[in-house]
Amino acid sequence: MWKSWKFWLVMSGVVTVVGVLAYGFTVNPKFVKSPLLNGPAPNFTITRLGGGETLTLSELKGTPVLLNFWASWCLACRDEAHVLQAAHKLYEEGQGRLRVLGIAIQDTPEKSMAFARAFGKTYFLALDNVAGDIxxxxxxxxxxxxxxxxxxxIIRFKHVGAVTPQLVRNNLAxxxxxNDEGKQ
Amino acid sequence: MSSKRITAAMLAGGFLLPLLFAIPAGALTDQEALEKKVRGITDQLRCPTCQGISVNDSEAAFSRQIRDKVKRMVREGQSEDQIKAYFESRYGEWILRAPKKEGLGLVLWVLPGLLMLLAGGWIVYTVRRNARVNGKDAASEAEQPLSKAELERIKRDVRLFEEEL
Known part of the structure; x- marks a missing residue:
């Protein structure tokens, strides 16, 4: 049996399939490799929810940005709302070393505003357009x-799902x- | 109105009337061509929020937005390759439903055909080998002289057959 080429052919097939499955189980589905990583962040101009103030991302060069996409209908966004607000209070208002931006997607201004009020969000919040360009x-x-x-x-890290204080702290560190060159 | 004028008016009408119908028909064709091109491209893009279906087949909000974006890009005159390259630059190769015909993707394209060729070759080889072996066996058996016992048995059978007649 050990000398049969058929045995080794079947065995190599089994090992390949098991290997692929094993690799799949070890991968964290929340870590999605993005082609945007280590590349320039796509530019955009947004208008503050409930106000006329506009902001263009490229004008923030010189300051790191924590860019969060959220929606009022998103349950996981409730879990992370206080984390983002805390990051804004500590690093943006407290130290002036960071900009925290939140862009609501597939949402309405009324519902987004209501969500922001309910969770006490005071950082720059905006709404993506209906076409979803951003x-x-x-x-x-x-x-x-x-x-x-x-x-x-330059985008240095992307996280899918609700952020935790530890994740925000580690990446902002x-x-x-x-003398940060912004490289991980 | 003279008969000449009536004839001229009818001729002019005969030429102009089809043109009136031709304009909307042409516009519809352009729209259809656009929709067909958009469908062709969105069929090749994976819905970001669904399980294994194309943007074209999905009614998810992201898929609708991608369809609209593709339509705008086609209207702007961008080619199919440019549009696919744009989405690949944002989502990675994952967004393309068919692997690219280069690098590891080329292996995925070639491997099934190669395996089928190998399997077909193996079947042909096995069938031919078996036919050859069976043919040789039959020929070698035919070449063997009958043994005494076989001759006796044939004679006995022939005798029995004649007696029954």
């Missing part, structure tokens, strides 16, 4: 998704490090 330019699969953009406007 969502598609960032290759979104859903919400929430969060992009960590360094001071040079790299982005906000003194």
């Amino acid at each position: 969502s598609l330019s960032y290759g979104l699969y859903g919400v929430p998704e969060t992009f960590f953009i360094d001071a040079q406007g 790299t982005l906000l490090a003194p």
